[in-house]
Amino acid sequence: MFEQSSYSEQYTFFQKLRSFDFVLIFCVICLGIISNFSMYSTDGGEFLYHSKSHFIRFVTFFSMMIFLSFFNLRFWHSTAYLFYSITLGFLIWASMYGVTASGSQRWINLYFINLQPSELMKIAIIVCFARYFHREQMPNINSFKNIIISMAILLLPILLVVSQPDLGTSILIAISGVIVLWLAGFNIKYFIYSGLTLIISLPFVISMLKPYQKQRVLTFFNPDRDPLGAGYQIIQSKIAVGSGGLTGKGYLKGTQSYLEFLPEKHTDFIFTLFSEEHGFIGSVILLILYGVLIFRILNIGSHSRSFFGKLFCYGFGSAIFVYVAVNMSMVLGLLPIVGSPLPIMSYGGSSMLATMIGLSIVMSTKIHSKQIIH
Amino acid sequence: MELPVFDGGDSNVRKFNTVNRRVFILKIAKGIIFTGIVARLFSLQITENKKYLTLSDKNRLREWRLPPVRGEFEDYFGNVVAGNTKVYQLHVVPEQVEDFKYLMVRLKNILSLSDKQFSKIVKKKKQQKPWETLIISESLTWDQFSKVNFYLHELSGAKPVLSVARSYPYKANYTHVLGYVAQASESDLLENEEIKNKHVPGLRVGKTGLEKTFENSLIGTNSVKRYEVNAFGKRINQVDFKEGEKGQKIKLTIDTEIQKLCNELLAEKSGSISVMDIFTGEIIAMHSSPSFDPNLFMYGISYKDWDLIRKNPLKPLINKTISGLYSPGSTIKPIVALSALENDVISTKFKVNCTGKMEMYGQTYHCWKKKGHGIVDLRDAIKQSCDTYFYEMSRRLGVDRLNITAKRFGLGNTVFKNLYTEEKKGLVPSTKWKKNALGKGWVLGETLITGIGQGYIQTTPLQLCLMTAQLANGGFKIFPRITVDKNQESLEKIKYKMEARLKITNENSSSLIRSAEEIFTKGEKEYNKLFRNQENIKFVLEAMSASTNEVRGTSYRSRIDDPKYRFAGKTGTAQVKKITKLQRELDLDTAQIPYEERDHAWYVAFGPYKDPRYALCVLVEHGGSGSATAAPLAKKLMKKIIDRHEEREKIRKNNLVDI
Structure with missing residues (x-):
């Protein structure tokens, strides 16, 4: 055991580089290129504000990811709680001194960057749980103390994010947190109980929603209810995707986005734009890229000998899947419109930063897969 | 037994197994969800592509x-x-x-x-x-x-x-x-x-x-x-x-030069002028006065201008030629005479002694000439417009026979078919009409005044123009038109057709017996003859010529001696109000009577007399006597019409060649 651990610590730079997951990197680069071209298209075929800053962010955070990948997995293990605490601190800061934009107090001003801590929390919660359950013995996992503590870890950030208000992100944090808890070995019956409780309390929750959120939920069930108001986004998005056809309208020729019928086209609806311009074939290719990315992340997890790495990879892979699935279902009219960016593709620094940090931990897990953390 | 690979023993193995098993379940779930998304993409982009493409175009194109x-x-x-x-x-x-x-x-x-x-x-x-x-x-x-x-x-x-x-x-x-x-x-x-x-x-x-x-x-x-x-x-x-x-x-069939002249002739007056080709029925001019500038309506007329038009007592908004209804006065006399001849009520030799008035059924009926015309025959009666003669003749003719002839010649019905919504039918009275409309029996005295174009009878100026045209063309039915007809027949063909109709004789007697109702339900065919004996028509036309071109004719002063321009016509002075005894004794000049009570001045004419081609009708509302007011206008007009004749013929021939 000690031998193994000491052996792994002797990895040289080139050894580490060689054990990089190049399929993963390939997928990320592909997605990065696609996202940059799409962003160029949202700017109307010009290299303007969005495309410029998206490009810079991608290059910066991608380099950062490569750099962070060389960090030992232990580093992440030891700083997991700190990471969570700092992010939680940011969230509290945001709720007190945050920057308000479009009716929601989500950002904190770090002078060099406007950070959205809720995005970071998506990763932090997984890291935190991975650390928490790393040492826990199987019989103890379902102990009362564990349940209470993990609930606290999960609910604290969710409540903060909901109060921003940012329903979309809080749901995504909740889903990825719950998945990690389940993977960690929580008894299935807890999920069933809490699921039932949620359904029962749903009417109460809906009555607490903000009017615009309520509108969105109702509109989802019937977009024609208010075709120029809340249903507008869903209808226009479906028109854009549907009119794309098999091969799409061609790059930079998406009329729905070019003529500004598409809302939020560089953030939540970037997939709509892509799908309109590149059609069914393009969309499926994009979906395959995400599928391979997720598969690789899960695969890395299954080869990891440390529970921390394993749980993180599983959790992170599942989280990426949830983001992709929710975003796509949303723009295709399968789910109500909630704010949920498409990882890597969507414009947004914090989301990109969080995704890249997550990927670097995954990569570190891959490099240090033989390593066991005490 | 395999050595535990991981630290922590059995429980750790269980932990690893649990997480691996659960991830496997998750993987399956992910696969299913991704498949669902692909299926959704397929249904939107492939199955329903057309629908969304249309929607996108609808969005995009306006x-x-x-x-x-x-x-x-x-x-x-x-x-x-x-x-x-x-x-x-x-x-x-x-x-x-x-x-x-x-x-x-x-x-x-x-x-x-x-x-x-x-x-x-x-x-x-x-x-x-x-x-x-x-x-x-x-x-x-x-x-x-x-x-x-x-x-x-x-x-x-x-x-x-x-x-x-x-x-x-x-x-x-x-x-x-x-x-x-x-x-x-x-x-x-x-x-x-x-x-x-x-x-x-x-x-x-x-x-x-x-x-x-x-x-x-x-x-x-x-x-x-x-x-x-x-x-x-x-x-x-x-x-x-x-x-x-x-x-x-x-x-249009209208000649702007003549149309303009009509406007000038009626300047400052209220009235109407219409000119018609007696063979083709083409309207050559049709003007109602006063008029107004329609360009005012182009951009929305100002309230002031509109008020000026609307409140003008001379009623510029009414097209008097087709929707103004007037007593025809003496202009109807040719038709009354024709009707009497056609029905053999009198012969052309029939004479009446005009003393200036006529006592009948306890009432006095005056001739326009106080002193009377003396002994007059039919020709003189038309020429001098002797009312007494016409009282006697209509008494013998009866209003119903007059009604048939008048209606055959186009009175009491619209001249155009559905061309102008505002066109009026007018009225030619009959005993039956009075019974139906007023519920009273016909009084013989009413026949007498109908015979001089007063009383119930009401016509539009264009109807009188048509009447004159149909007399002048020898008594054949024509259909007036105001737009050029591509299938317009040549003049020779029309005349040939008329000649051909002349030869059909067996229709003669029956045609006059037919009731007016029958004529209008079946409709008279174009160029059908409207007479029994054309000699009667020729007689009436000759008498009209005498009225214009012979001394003591009512419009003698407006004659043109040049045979090229010589025309024939009939004056009319329609009373607007019953003349009282006092007024008759005073015998005021037109200018001394209030405007609204002055007579309407009429003149109908055709020309050139030798070979008639055009008919016209002039009405000056409250213009006084027809001979003094309307006939001089007709003289100027007829000259212009005949001057323009050759130009018009050139165009006509070109038009025919076109077809």
């Missing part, structure tokens, strides 16, 4: 319909009498204007709009959608237009536009013939499907006259511009332009 270019009216000689003129307009799309108030204030200064106009525009803006074009001015003067262009860089949102509008180059001359156009109203859209289909804001449609009748031919089709627009409705670029077709050109 059509702008431009007003169609209206067809023109031409006179017989190809002069445009209702055309389209270029106008400079100023449009503003409020949505595209950053600061509407500022723009309006600037425009108010530049165009020097009055406060009233200004508030009208602001009011209009509030009524329409922000993306709809607001027409600030329908017609800018060149000065205003260039001024706007000069300041255009400061007037973001204002668009100077070159457009077309209806124009009537001959102004008041054609008003009643053509009618006028104005902005389509709600009811125009409801009544006419064609207008509804082609409607664009500001579209002008025919409101009266031929403009209204021929609306569907004139209107043309819209040009359509297709634009790509963005989500805010802003035009990005023009995708397609489909040029509309101009409306059909409609050629």
Whole structure:
């Protein structure tokens, strides 16, 4: 055991580089290129504000990811709680001194960057749980103390994010947190109980929603209810995707986005734009890229000998899947419109930063897969 | 037993197994969800692609319909009498204007709009959608237009536009013939499907006259511009332009020169003149006075101008030629005489001693000539318009036989078929009519005054013109027309047809016995003869000539001796009010009588006498006597008509060659 651990610590730079997951990197680069071209298209075929800053962010955070990948997995293990605490601190800061934009107090001003801590929390919660359950013995996992503590870890950030208000992100944090808890070995019956409780309390929750959120939920069930108001986004998005056809309208020729019928086209609806311009074939290719990315992340997890790495990879892979699935279902009219960016593709620094940090931990897990953390 | 690979023993293995098993379940779930997303993409992009493609185009493309270019009216000689003129307009799309108030204030200064106009525009803006074009001015003067262009860089949102509008180059001359156009109203859209289909804001449609009748031919089709627009409705670029077709050109039978003369002759008077080709039925002139300039309606008439027209006691809005109803007075005498001859009530030799009045059924009936005409025969009676003779003749004829003849010659019915909605039928009385309409029996005295064109009988000027034409052409039915008919037969063919009808004799007796009702239900065929014995017609025409060209004829003073221009006619002086005993004794001049009580002056004529070709009818409302007021106008008119004859014939021959 000690031998193994000491052996792994002797990895040289080139050894580490060689054990990089190049399929993963390939997928990320592909997605990065696609996202940059799409962003160029949202700017109307010009290299303007969005495309410029998206490009810079991608290059910066991608380099950062490569750099962070060389960090030992232990580093992440030891700083997991700190990471969570700092992010939680940011969230509290945001709720007190945050920057308000479009009716929601989500950002904190770090002078060099406007950070959205809720995005970071998506990763932090997984890291935190991975650390928490790393040492826990199987019989103890379902102990009362564990349940209470993990609930606290999960609910604290969710409540903060909901109060921003940012329903979309809080749901995504909740889903990825719950998945990690389940993977960690929580008894299935807890999920069933809490699921039932949620359904029962749903009417109460809906009555607490903000009017615009309520509108969105109702509109989802019937977009024609208010075709120029809340249903507008869903209808226009479906028109854009549907009119794309098999091969799409061609790059930079998406009329729905070019003529500004598409809302939020560089953030939540970037997939709509892509799908309109590149059609069914393009969309499926994009979906395959995400599928391979997720598969690789899960695969890395299954080869990891440390529970921390394993749980993180599983959790992170599942989280990426949830983001992709929710975003796509949303723009295709399968789910109500909630704010949920498409990882890597969507414009947004914090989301990109969080995704890249997550990927670097995954990569570190891959490099240090033989390593066991005490 | 395998050695535990991981630290922590059995429980750790269980932990690892659990997480691996659960991830496996998750993987399956992910696969299913991704498949679901692909299926959704497939259904949207492949299965329903067409639907969404259409929706996307509907989003993307917007059509702008431009007003169609209206067809023109031409006179017989190809002069445009209702055309389209270029106008400079100023449009503003409020949505595209950053600061509407500022723009309006600037425009108010530049165009020097009055406060009233200004508030009208602001009011209009509030009524329409922000993306709809607001027409600030329908017609800018060149000065205003260039001024706007000069300041255009400061007037973001204002668009100077070159457009077309209806124009009537001959102004008041054609008003009643053509009618006028104005902005389509709600009811125009409801009544006419064609207008509804082609409607664009500001579209002008025919409101009266031929403009209204021929609306569907004139209107043309819209040009359509297709634009790509963005989500805010802003035009990005023009995708397609489909040029509309101009409306059909409609050629009138009217001679503008004669039409203009009619207007001049009736200047300052109230009345009507109509001129007709006695063989083809072509209307050569048709004017109602006073008229007004229809160009005023082009841009919305001002309240002041409209009031001036509407409140004018001479009623410029009424087309008197076809919708004015008047007692025909003595102009009906040729028909009364013809009816008596045709029915063998009297012979041409029949004589009456006119003493200036006639006692009958306890009432006195006066002749216009107080002293009386002495012993007169039929020719003299027509020539001198002896009322006493006609009292006696109509007494013998009876109103019902007169009714049949009068109706055959076109009185009591519209001259055009559905050409003018405002055309009136008039009235030719009969015993049956009185019973039905008034519920009273016919009184014989009423027959007498009907015989001199007074009493119940009412005609339009155009009906009298048609009557005269049908007498002058030898007694054949014609159908007046005001638009050039492509299938118009040549004059030779018409005359040949008439000759042919003459030879059919067996129809003769029966044709007169047929009741008036029968004639109108079956309809008289074109060029059917309207007489039994043409000699009777020839006699009447000769007597009319005597009335004009012989000494003591009522219109002798208006004669033209030159055989080329010689014409024949009949005067008429229709009483508006029953003359009282006192008035008869006073025997006032026309000028001494209040305007409303003065007689209407009539004159019907045809010419040239040797070889008749044209018939005309002149009416001067409250003009006094026909011989003094109406006949001199007819003289000038007839000269012009005959002078224009050769020009007209040239065109006619060309037209025939065209076909």
